[in-house]
Amino acid sequence: MSLNELSAKVDLTLSNLSILKTGKAKAIRFSTLESICKVLECQPGDILEYQDEEKKHV
Amino acid sequence: MNAKQILEILKVLSWIVFIGLCIKTGAMFISFFVSLFINADGASDLYMGLNLSELLAFNQGQYVVMAGLIIFLSGLKAYLFYQVIRIISKLNMANPFNEDIANLIAKLSGISLQIGITAIIINMYAKWLLKQVHFVYEGGGTEFLYLAGILFVIAVIFKRGMEIQAENDLTV
Numbered sequence: 001m002s003l004n005e006l007s008a009k010v011d012l013t014l015s016n017l018s019i020l021k022t023g024k025a026k027a028i029r030f031s032t033l034e035s036i037c038k039v040l041e042c043q044p045g046d047i048l049e050y051q052d053e054e055k056k057h058v
Numbered sequence: 059m060n061a062k063q064i065l066e067i068l069k070v071l072s073w074i075v076f077i078g079l080c081i082k083t084g085a086m087f088i089s090f091f092v093s094l095f096i097n098a099d100g101a102s103d104l105y106m107g108l109n110l111s112e113l114l115a116f117n118q119g120q121y122v123v124m125a126g127l128i129i130f131l132s133g134l135k136a137y138l139f140y141q142v143i144r145i146i147s148k149l150n151m152a153n154p155f156n157e158d159i160a161n162l163i164a165k166l167s168g169i170s171l172q173i174g175i176t177a178i179i180i181n182m183y184a185k186w187l188l189k190q191v192h193f194v195y196e197g198g199g200t201e202f203l204y205l206a207g208i209l210f211v212i213a214v215i216f217k218r219g220m221e222i223q224a225e226n227d228l229t230v
Contacts, residue, residue, distance in 0.1 A: 016230040026228040 001040075010035045061151060069146045072139055079136035082106075086132060090125045094118075104128075109194055116191040124187065124195075127180045131199060134176060138169045155223040160216050167209035174203030 003021070007014050012032060019025045033044055040047070086105045093100030093114060102111040104125065114121040145162045177199025184195045 012230060019228060020230055024228060025230050026225045028230050032230050 006036075006039065009039045012036075065146055065149065065151075069143065072143045072146060076136055076139040076143060079132060079139060083129060083132040083136055086125070086129045090129060093125075094122070101125075112191055112193045113187065120187060124180075124183065127176065127183065131173065131176050131180060134169060134173045138166065138173065141166050141169060153223070155216065155219040157220065160213065160220055163209060163213040163216055167206050167213055170202045170206035170209055174200055174206055177202060 001009075003014060003017050006012075007017050010017075010032070012035070020028070033048075036047065037044055082105055086108070089100045089104040093104070093111075098111070098114060101114040101121065102109050104110060108128070110121055110125060113124060141162055145159060145166070148158055148162070150156075177197075180195075181197045181200070184197065187193070
């Protein structure tokens with residue numbers, strides 16, 4: 001699925017999706033997470049991953 | 059009356075005050091120039107009854123310093139209102155917390171502080187001169203020190219607002 005298709009289905013702007021994709025997002029609303037999971041038919045754990053900030057820089 | 063209308067009214071008022079202060083500063087400067095080089099009687103009415111003729115007769119150097127400080131103070135006030143006009147012109151209510159506005163508010167605080175300090179210097183100088191020669195000087199302007207403090211607090215809050223807005227902009 002392309003970003004354009006996802007943007008239309010999730011009702012999120014391309015710029016916001018780009019912010020998510022590039023990892024610049026500071027926070028995500030539960031409603032947004034719910035919409036994405038609904039469209040992609042997945043769980044939040046499938047699309048979210050925790051990374052230790054210190055290990056990321058190393 | 060919504061915020062936009064109030065801002066427009068404030069902008070018009072700021073322009074009126076700014077132009078008034080420019081006229082005051084210009085008129086004082088011209089009277090000062092005339093009193094020094096053309097006709098000493100100019101010192102008896104520098105602007106709206108400001109009479110420093112006795113000071114000029116007493117000592118020209120002290121007169122130049124005193125009048126110069128008063129003109130400088132008036133010019134600073136005009137500059138302050140010019141910055142207020144810039145803030146109101148740049149303000150965008152859809153996205154108000156930006157760096158330009160934050161810097162302008164900080165600048166306003168700095169200018170107010172300068173005005174307050176200059177006013178204190180003038181008042182102290184006038185007090186010292188009054189021991190030697192009689193002239194009328196109303197003083198005032200020290201309230202700008204309080205304004206500087208208030209603006210500084212507002213600038214700090216504004217910077218925090220910027221951080222919160224940036225975070226909000228990066229919330230999807």
